[in-house]
Amino acid sequence: MSAPDGIPIRLERAGKTFDDGTRALEPTDLTIEAGETLVFLGPSGCGKTTTLRIVAGLDQPDAGGRVWFGSDDVTEVPIERRNVGMVFQSYALFPNMSVADNVAYGLKVRRVDEAERRGRVAQMLEMMHITELAHRRIDQLSGGQRQRVALARAIAPRPRVLLLDEPLTALDAKLRETLRVEIDRLLRSLAITTVYVTHDQAEAMALGDRIAVMQKGRIAQIGTPREIYQRPSSAFVAGFIGAMNHVSVRADNGYLIGSGTRIPWHGSAPGGQIMFRPEDVSIHDGSVSPAVMEGRILSAFFLGDHTRLSVDLGAGDPITVRTEARCSFAAGDAVRLSLPAERILWPEA
Amino acid sequence: MTRRRHSGWFWAQLAFTLLVCAFLIVPVGMSMLAGVTKNYFIGIQSGVTLEWVVKVWTDYRHTIFLSIKIALACLACTLLIGVPAAYVLARTQNAFTRTIEELLVMPIAVPGLATALALIVTYGTFGGFRRSWLFILVGHVLFTLPFMVRSVLAVLSSIDLRTLEEGARSLGASFSQRFFGIVLPNCRSGIVAGSLMVVTLSLGEFNMTLLLHTPLTQTLPVGLADTYASLRLEVGSAYTLIFFVIIIPLLIALQWASTPRAAQRPPSDDADFDVRSPPQPAQPSHRAAPAHVRS
Structure with a gap:
């Protein structure tokens, strides 16, 4: 037609x-x-x-x-x-x-x-x-x-x-x-x-x-x-739209510091909270760039093509991590995470 | 199928039910039988005759015709007033329309004699009107209108009228196109049930008509009372017989029209004809779609 x-x-x-x-x-x-x-x-x-x-x-x-x-x-x-x-x-x-x-x-x-x-x-x-x-x-x-x-x-x-x-x-x-x-x-x-x-x-x-x-x-x-x-x-x-993690941080001498969190940061820090998507965080692979977050796994759901982890950073709401890593995770394990700085979002509200 | 053994209690209940039925039905049968009995005081052995039926037909058929005429005119009036009224009541839900809805049942709640008296007191002095059959018609319309309105309203409330109309509007339909093309066809069952109710009630109406009628505007039930009061019992019974012949088919039709058709179960999407859609897991019926949520 x-x-x-x-x-x-x-x-x-x-x-x-x-x-x-x-x-x-x-x-x-x-x-x-x-x-x-x-x-x-x-x-x-x-x-x-x-x-x-x-x-x-x-x-x-x-x-x-x-x-x-x-x-x-x-x-x-x-x-x-x-x-x-x-x-x-x-x-x-x-x-x-x-x-x-x-x-x-x-x-x-x-x-x-x-x-x-x-x-x-x-x-x-x-x-x-x-x-x-x-x-x-x-x-x-x-x-x-x-x-x-x-x-x-x-x-x-x-x-x-x-x-x-x-x-x-x-x-x-x-x-x-x-x-x-x-x-x-x-x-x-x-x-x-x-x-x-x-x-x-x-x-x-x-x-x-x-x-x-x-x-x-x-x-x-x-x-x-x-x-x-x-x-x-x-x-x-x-x-x-989609899931989002929120973590409270403060800017301190070139880093964003929060509970279990230490992210190198050189830009301006417009707010007290950062946001990032679960799929933007990954399990730290031991490469040269240091891990930016450390926490303890609260729960791990194996969903076939990916695993969804709920990670406690020590304070604040637990964050959600979507990882395609093929290793197995168990609740209680310590976990180290990396997060590319360009994936960090600052909510205005 | 296994034969089920019934307890004594079952038989007792059945007997009681049949007894009650007999109590109600036997007088009807007796009355009809009396209408064709030569001499009721001797009994049916005096012989069977159509003499009384013929006599009623000769002397009282004008009452039958008048009753039918009034019933049909009453139907026309209740359709013209009742259906649009039900539509407005269904579309406009507020305190005012709810009050109207309640007030509509007043003519049923108030004794017919009182309504008739009120009509006579108010309009009885308009001689031509008082003497015409239209005077009775007014009473009948008052009495039967609530049945039409309620019946149509019940159907209109069960369909999502507002959304149906919005659908029609979105397709470019004007008010009259919507009303005649969408609203009326979709409340057909209510209109049919209401119509049969109105005709039946009008044919059998006695209370009001007794006061509203004149010797020249006798209706069937009034004539019936007249025959029982002044003529042989057999004549009155024959009259009853004729009344039954008219009213029973109507009652059966009423029953038939008000029974909801066994709706065919809509196919589930499992059976979707479209081969490209993968097989669907079992799912609840879509008839239970959630109500339209305005967000």
Whole structure:
């Protein structure tokens, strides 16, 4: 099918306060590039679904906020006339219709003529590999099948924008992975501007061109998955994507000194805490560069391709170490660790 | 299959149940039988006849037709008022709509005679209206409307109406397209059950109608009371017989319509047709999908 041209979406001071006075979304400025997939990631109650609903036109931003689709100000335009495709967490498929009728619905209400409608529905069903389900009723479908129908239905009218609200949450882990791959393939082939809401970091990393991590109604950080993972702007972002270790240190005469920790350091030391990823620490191999941390193993989990150690440095929270070393570890063993200085992060918050 | 030996207690319970059933059903059978007996005081051995049925049909069929007319008109009114009302109540959940929902049952809770008296006191002086069948219709609509609203509301509350409508809106559907294409078809079972309930209740309504009717607007139950009061027992019984013939198919239909269809179990994703997806481990049914969480 011809790829519908994506349009950029712009939020301008868009905030949302519910009737009971709760601030669901602080006034936010945000641009989503044409054809880009932006993932809103965050815990429940962080405002990600509210943001999606404002983009969709299901909710209105507070006075002063504006929503732009390309050069059109769509703030006052209801969802019916925004030409968006939406996939809901509960799928919202129509139980009174067959699979084919569900997919055809958006075309029918737009009065697309019968012949074209039928062709487009067949195309969509094929694209989602559900051709043989065309005449089934919705309650005869499994969760994964429903998900595919919901996607086919959303993209059948060739929307300008595709919105997905936790589309995989209701599925089990294995199926989620399969469908994630399929959604990724679909989004690449459509090149349509997409907003995707999830609380699952793996989904966000896999699907997002950019990720907006949200916290308490604000965008805590926005960037590519790589930027977010490697340069998290705050301890919250760091903790939400992947695991992160925190160690309290003080700068002292060219070293960062902490409990069980002595790291050569010549730059500035902006805070009292350093962060690093479990996979960036390694078991000291006895080479020339000295070990920087020493501790005692609290627990060791052998997970096949790697071992996850929990190491007590003497004070503070134990740190997590992900090592691919092939030796065996036992709780109680002393362990020496090395950590490349360039992998050390300083949280701003 | 093994033969199970029942204890004496089981037989005692069965006997008791059958006795209670008989206590309730025998009068019905007796009454129907009386309607075709030549002389009830002599008994069935006096012979079987359709004379009484014919007599009722000749003298009282206008009451039957009027009852059916009122029942259908009542159905039309409750559909036009009740279904949209249920929709609004389902969509708007606040203190006001909950109060309305409670108040709706008032016409059932208040004795029919009281409602009828209130209607007469208020509108009885409008002569033309008082003398027409529409006066009875108003009473019937008042009485049956809650049943329609409740029945439709129950179905609407069991489906995620808001999300279904949002889905339709996202696909570009206007309000009327959503209402007729999505909302109504999805509360069909509630509408059918409510409709049968309304028709049955309207056909059998006596309390209110006794006061609301005029000699020219007699309905079936009122006519029935009339025959028992003023004519031979056999005539009244024949009347009952005709009433049963009308009402029993409706009751059966009501039962049938309100039984939820045995929903087919959706296939689990294990049986996903898509060969590219690896075999899935056993998993819980997806019908138990978590509720939509607004974050």
